[in-house]
Amino acid sequence: MIARKKKTTIFTAVFLCLVLLLGVAGCGPKESADTEDGKTVIKIGTVGPLSGTAAAYGTNVLRGIEVAVDEANASGELGDYVLKIVSEDTEGDWSKAANAFQKLVDIDKVNVIIGAVLSSETAAGGDIIKDAKVPTISPSSTAVDLTKGNPYLFRNCLSDEVQAIQLAEYAVKELGLSKFAILYTNNDYGKSLKDAFEAKANELAEVVAVEVFMDGDENFKSQLTSIKEKNPDSLYIAGYYTEAGKIAQQAKELGMNVQLLGADGLCNVVLLQIGGEAVEGAYATSGFYPDDPTPAVQNFVNAYKEKYNEDPDMFAAQAYDATRIVIEAIKSKGPSSEEIREGIAATKDFPGITGKTSIDEEGDTIKDVIILKVENGKFIRAR
Amino acid sequence: MISPYYLQLIILVGINTIMALSLNLIIGYTGQLSIGHAAFMSLGAYCSALLTLHFNLPFIVSLLGGALFAAFFGILIGIPTLKLKGDYLAIATLGFGEIVRIVCLNLEITGGAVGLRGIPKKTTLLWVVLAVLITAFILNRIIKSRIGRALIAIREDETAADAMGINSTYYKILCFGVGAFFAGLGGGLFAHYMRFLHPKSFDFMKSIEQLCMVVLGGLGNMWGSFVGATILTVVPEMLRSVADLRLLIYGAVLILMMRVRPQGILGESPANGGFKNNSYSQWIQTRLKKSLRKRSGSDKT
Amino acid sequence: MSRHSILTATGVSHSFGGLVALEDIDFKIYQQEIVGLIGPNGAGKTTLFNLFTGHYKPTEGEIYFNNQRINGLKPYQITPKGIARTFQNIRLFKQMSVLDNVLIGQHCRTRTGLVGAVLRTPRTKKEEARAREHAMEMLSFVNLEEKKDEKASNLSYGEQRRLEIARALATDPLLLLLDEPAAGMNPHETIELIKLVRQIRDQMKITILLIEHDMKMVMGISERVAVLNYGKMIAEGTPQEVQNNEEVIRAYLGETA
């Protein structure tokens, strides 16, 4: 009996402590002050996976935004305004992203949101920011028609369709390839790349095999063996760098002699580390080339490296550019949500580190596609 | 006027309460360990959303359609799998949940990996409150009836329940069907609130989250399901300011909770936990008693 | 006493994967008698119970209850026909109240379905009230009416035994199988139990088959005793006859030696 009582007491104590702790954490520094050091605060909300399996993408996006915001605040280019980031985690789960969006617009009353990262997250938040009239620009959600019919939703990333079409053309005309195999990851990104590439490649030449894998898979030998049977001369990998590196390795082990092709999801140094020799000679479309000698790119790369001790990837670069687009919008129109929306919508030939960027009437991005090639363990620009 | 963010939280608390209540019927009252409850939610969500999108049916009809669809699968899956006991049933339901998720990810009609967009927003606070009340009312009536007694008897001791003339297979399937029905109802409300669906949110972790709601609140306690759903919906939101520690804390709390109060916040039986007498621990108990008997030298035929 | 058989087993055998537990048992129970089933450890007494109640299916042989063939039926099908049992190692629904335990016994005598339960129709209410009344009668029969709201696991050992009997009685059986009802009881409790068993037979007209080790009890209460050894029925008769049967003496002495 005594033991039981003690247990109950402990339980009650722990429970109360927890509630208190949470209360403090939740109500903590909920600042309503919109000024800081005499400057008016403009709040930028971010939404993306900072934990869970997709955390790598969300973390890099947040870092890209942070670099841009630090830079802008330090340079004083915004005059009487200062930018402040409110970042929200989604765990990679779109229903939690919906909560994050709702919180940002209602509780934090952010002026603008940069995010979300995964297309499903952005899709789940689209209606929320539309209802709240808060402009939102995603640096990486590539799903087809995502921004359509939503005047508050924009994105700054390469269109999957354009990437796939341009690479298919390049592969046939410049590289002289004719028998394509496609291996795509079973998410919106992989699927829209695959659809576009398959259509274009079939038009110009022939697609002999299409196989699919899941995010996070490690063993691709089954799919690769099926592909090998069809004797393609090239393999288009519509997915991300981790899986692509392993696919390249395993294809090599199976003795496949194919030209590797891919999209911007491949462009990360991790691909080179995992893939090693197996990814030599691979071509991939990209919006960002970190070795580009232009000062804007080098400034970003150096600032990023200094802050995070790591090379920036496409996610970080596109997030940086998205933030720059927002900053330009504030400079040209003003800091209110409506003004920022107008500013973003009017973006034309913005000289970003991921190329010249315009936003079309659907909120979609028009930007140059560059093609990178892996040579001697480094990405170099092929076109 | 309540802010949309808090409104959203209240609505999610409501939907999660429905999920937890229906799962509680299966786990807490009938003692069948199911860890694929999110699958029934997704079946209801997709079915009702598609009914709305393609046939433009009234909301209530879509909701019921989704719920019945989920119930149908609950029964369909229940018939073969409910022969299994304890951990084995848990694993089978886990496998079923994953299969549903993968199928939803690859079908054309569900939008596949791109997700299902453009579902009209029809779920309001009123709908959710009504649904919670109706769910609680119906489940409470069932539990307080002859059927509920039979379900609890099955949880306590299936062999003895059989001996009392209870067709345990029938009742287990019935409870699975009813549980799946309300899970499907919750799914329908969820779909018409979120306006978007993607299989990602109906994975294994979601089922675990729902299980945790039930256990945290207290197995076999209706109020417990409400408390558990509220805590696991609201607390993660309160912890947003410490985003990277959120799941860390969640994990630690689960371990601590099981140590200090395994019967849940509102659980009743202190010393040994209400769930103790499933068939497996029964088996262990029997063994214990047997060895005691052996020592006391009495008969065991 | 009428000599009308209520349960008839002919040539019943049962084996667990090659291990023969019961072999060629011929056994009859007549209406309203009290029969004792004895035998050393592992003789197959509980197995025979399990065959009668449907928990096991006989490998061979036939079992008739009230002129209906019941072998192969599931327990939940046999109970409504009128066989009820208690368990050797008390299997109450521990977390349920004493009254609810007995109400479970009424399960097979009530009909309410899902709709009736949710709508709580007048029929349901009437049925529930009747079931409660009946359950209370059973509780007062075993002298537990005051404990009706206690949790079953909080009862004393002897009370739990009695509750199990009340639960079995609530199924309105014709035949009651008691598996070691006196195990763990003190002499005083055993005497009370003997009284109770007699009452069940005399007042409710229920036939009783019991497994028991307390020889005083078996011989004192049973009108007929059957002896199992190594899965075979080695003797059957009045307590007097059985006590003097040489094979029985050997079986018991052999075991203790």
Place this chain on the structure above:
Amino acid sequence: MFVQQLMNGLILGSTYALIALGYTMVYGIIELINFAHGEIYMFGAFVGLILVTVLKVPFFLAFLLAMAASALLGITIEYLAYRPLRRSSRLAALISAIGASIFLSNLALLIMGSTPYNFPTPFEAKVYETPFFIISRVEILVLLSSLLLMIALTLIVQKTKIGKAMRAVAQDKDTASLMGININKIVTITFAIGSALGGAAGVMVGIYFRTVTPTMGLMPGLKGFVAAVVGGIGNIPGAMLGGILLGIAEVLGAAYISSQYRDAVAFALLILVLLLKPSGLLGKPVQEKV
């Protein structure tokens, strides 16, 4: 091509088997689904990685040290999360295991970050070609190590005194303790061995797939568990068989049905086996006592 696919399945299956062995070991003794096993596997991979890349420890030594570290982690988890619950319900232990799993993977995420680490391969990447199939040196290593670990484990359980005590505990804890067996010690040893196996699996798979991430334990953990159940949980050769069967089913499913449903094939196999033989392919059915 069919032979190559079969070979692919065999290799994939032996990576599952490596994980399944640890699962089955723990379940066999204390009947607990150790959901944190996937995280122990991840932990082993990280320890191996850090030893090899940062501390420049020779590979084989790093492998052993990773096993030892994983064993230590396993013992700690058991002590903190499972032991206090030994007398409470199975569900409580299950939830506690899930809590441990969530805690560990997020702790790793916090410390190591989410970018995948590259595991440098300690062996010359060599590929052997036969007329029917192609196999790499690492794959042979994975196959052999899972086979060796299975045999070693079987020997430990069947032939040693500790093994005998383990089996006694598995059969009947109370009687075993009456016979003078220290239950706590046996459970600790069981966790140590099971977790060491998990760590070994982590390092092997890390080398094979060349990456280590904090979330690497999730799906393989689940699959390894499925493999253990298919083979008959608690049965050591069963874990091997289950793993290989699962691998082959997945690979053939992907090759001849559709790669979209590869994971669904695995889970369908699980349900099928459970329905036909609930105790798994090599598991012994439990006779229910009345």
